[in-house]
Amino acid sequence: MPSLRDLRKKIDAIKKIGQITKAMNMVASAKLRSLQGRLEGFRPYREKFDEVLEQLLSAPGLNKGRIPYLQERDPVKKVGIILVTADRGLCGAFNSNLIKEAEKLIGRFQREGKQIEMLLVGRRGISYFRRKVPVREVFGDVMGRVLMQDARRIARSAITAFLEGEWDEVYLIYGYFINIVRQIPKVEKFLPLSFEIGERKASGSFIYEPEEEELLPQILPMYLNTKVYSAMLETAVSEQAARMTAMDNANRACTDMVKQLTLYYNKVRQASITKELMDIVGGAEAIKG
Helix, strand or coil: CCCHHHHHHHHHHHHHHHHHHHHHHHHHHHHHHHHHHHHHHHHHHHHHHHHHHHHCCCCCCHHHHCCCCCCCCCCCCEEEEEEEEECCCCCCCCCHHHHHHHHHHHHHHHHHEEEEEEEEEHHHHHHHHHCCEEEEEECCCCCCCHHHHHHHHHHHHHHHHCCCCCCCEEEEEEEEEECEEEEEEEEEEEEECCCCCCCCCCCCCCCCCCCHHHHHHHHHHHHHHHEEEEEEEEHHHHHHHHHHHHCCCCCCCCHHHHHHHHHHHHHHHHHHHHHHHHHHHHHHHHHCC
């Protein structure tokens, strides 16, 4: 049976852990509000960009063969994977789910006889994959700020590998934010670009110049930059939401443990007092006898 002093120390330690988890929950909540505002402002921009490109690519007479970003390669020998994870842990299974999704994709391509090379964003992914698979480039300490200039560097590295023939396909894996309690790993094909072209929108919905074949090579790298930035922003928001939930659960667990240990502490203390009283009574009876 543990001593009363040991139980008291354990209760105090758990209370301190609860204070830390509560503080981390509050910090994650504040960061989430800021990042979620940025995400909600950026999603309409990304959707409108998709709409503009859909119209450009549905233009009659467009020669897609002259645009390298759209060229499918057959056979596909080498695949590049951009994995976006968080820089820090303590956010439940968020990072491990992203890593599992990447491993699943890697396993599929390896069974098909394709070579794999990764571009890692975020320290969690870097520390896990750096010695497991070939890595082209790493970007650590960028997820805490989520800036477009970092997204440009990441996109430029992947675009260069594709255009120079080092990669035949590129895939992007990131955490997609649905709501505060649900964030899922998402896999998107990054290059070559492909769009589901619907019915052409009414003429005059967008006015642009020069012609499509001149405009697309200029606008497509910008679009790829926004895809990487969007993936980073989605992952950053998902990370804070997952951390907030994990810290809230940890704080509740600490509260429950303190209650249980306090109850056990009181029982041990009561038993100790009872034992001491019995010893005193027994001694008094012995003196009388």
